[in-house]
Amino acid sequence: MDTGITLNPQRRAAMIESGAWTDKLITDYLDQAIASTPDREAIVGYQVTSDTRGALTYRELNDRVTRMATGLAAMGIDKGDLVACQLPNWWQTTALHLACIRIGAILNPLMPIFRERELRFMLKHGEAKLLVIPKIFRGFDYEAMIDGIRGELPNLETLLVIEGEGERSFEQRLMETPWEEKQDTKALFAERQLSADDAVQILYTSGTTGEPKGVVHTSNTLLSNVRAFSDRLHLTSNDKILMASPVAHQTGFTYGILVPIYLGTTSILQDIWDAEYVCNVIAAEKPAFTMAATPFLADLVKTAPKHEGELDSLRIFVSAGAPIPSAVVEQAGKVLNAKIVSAWGMTENGAVTTTCPEDPDERASQSDGKALTYTEVKVTDFQGNELPAGEEGSLLVRGSSLFVGYLKRPELYGVDEGGWFNTGDLARVDKDGYIRITGRTKDVVIRGGENIPVVEVENLLYKFPGIADVALVGCPDERLGERLCAYVTLDENATDLTLDELKSYLTKQQLSKSYLPEYLEVIEAMPRTASGKIQKFKLREQAKEVRLEPAKRA
Secondary structure, three states: OOOOOOOOHHHHHHHHHHOOOOOOOHHHHHHHHHHHOOOOEEEEEEEOOOOEEEEEEHHHHHHHHHHHHHHHHHOOOOOOOEEEEOOOOOHHHHHHHHHHHHHOOEEEEOOOOOOHHHHHHHHHHOOOOEEEEEOEEOOEEHHHHHHHHHHHOOOOOEEEEEOOOHHHEHHHHHHOOOHHHOOOHHHHHHHOOOOOOOEEEEEEEOOOOOOOEEEEEEHHHHHHHHHHHHHHOOOOOOOOEEEOOOOOOHHHHHHHHHHHHHHOOOEEEEOOOOHHHHHHHHHHHOOOEEEEEHHHHHHHHHHHHHHOOOOOOOOEEEEEOOOOOHHHHHHHHHHOOOEEEEEEEEOOOEEEEEOOOOOOOOHHHHOOOEEOOOEEEEEEOOOOOEOOOOOOEEEEEEEOOOOOEEOOOHHHOOEOOOOOEEEEEEEEEOOOOEEEEEEEOOOEEEEOOEEEEHHHHHHHHOOOOOEEEEEEEEEEEOOOEEEEEEEEEEOOOOOOOOHHHHHHHHHHOOOOHHHOOOEEEEOOOOOEOOOOOEOHHHHHHHHOOOOOOOOOOO
């Protein structure tokens, strides 16, 4: 597949000279772990619904990766092809990524919450040649969903279903056949050897255009972030990593899949967030580190008092996706042994800033951290002039972990001649280099750390009979950060509209449940500028007064 991306040679030269890029692949670190600690557990997986634990050593993981890689090649996956997976936090995502690296393919993780509308676009745009899904997860039939849209996916040649049947069975088709005995694996892997500047991951992110964009990362961009992040938090091979954030999201993928292999330690994966369950997992497995959206931290803090002394192994909890309430940090200091670290990042970069373990506790609620090694941030006015400390402006980022482009859309790669990428966020930076995100110039609402593509949902609502104008904004929520509010005006033929009607309509449009509005207000007229543009800042101010029922557990 042609990604439409060309790496800037000046950027590569600068990154190599600085030591930021080391031209290693994640499989190089896998090989190191196999050589040094083959019998150490590489992955421990907890499936909450069935209350089961599974584990793979590094030796066992590598055996499965080798079989999967040779099997994928035998099924027609060529170098540069896209392999997609829509999986929970199961070992298969880790193994698929490693297998793709072995044969030069690209992995495209897809969030389990995505439904037909998102998948139609992403699988077609990415030209996914093979897709791996669960048969059933959380009561939803993924196989039936894909069957319903497969006729619209001309590039999708193979569908593998975990716990499926017949030719589609992931287990029968891929894992129970000794593919590695049917060909020379060393020769195959040598022939398919990747450069560290080749694309290895594509994640779709929603932006102001309303159409998802495929963020392309290489081994150099991802692993430079892994190194800097691990160093900042003083993580070592003795520190087990717990990940209950989705591994189809950059947080879960980078820090739940890549960091443990880089360190040669154990990744503990939990497939459904449940605070009580995760406390039991921590007590049993003794992880030192985890990272999750702010609501997860709030849940853990509330549950921890029932597990006194059982959670003391947890040394670092990195919270990102929304500001951390000071009350949560204060309470965490009383009930957890862990240091609370705040972070800010995006799919295009991974984590960009974090506070430091050495910082005072209160800094986690007052700041989003300072830039990691090999990364820089600055705040500018709208003309591009850098602003002094304390003034609010546009947040720009440059450095080693910045992605290399958007799939097939080079015109959207907003990096200037100096290598600076405009994040679309507003921020202040203090005299010590610590930033504070103050708002967003891009039109996205973040609910529980997950971006809601506002423009896409608005475009759907404009088609609803009776709606004249619609504007979606976020209202503050203590647990989820934001929840989606819909402000609408009705045309002269409509008399009323209910939230349930709105939700029912969007559900029929096959929109993810996470993107549905949770509040509706019918207003007489939209606040507008002189040129007619809707003044969303006024609606955001209005939404601050909205009081919703407590959010259900994510």
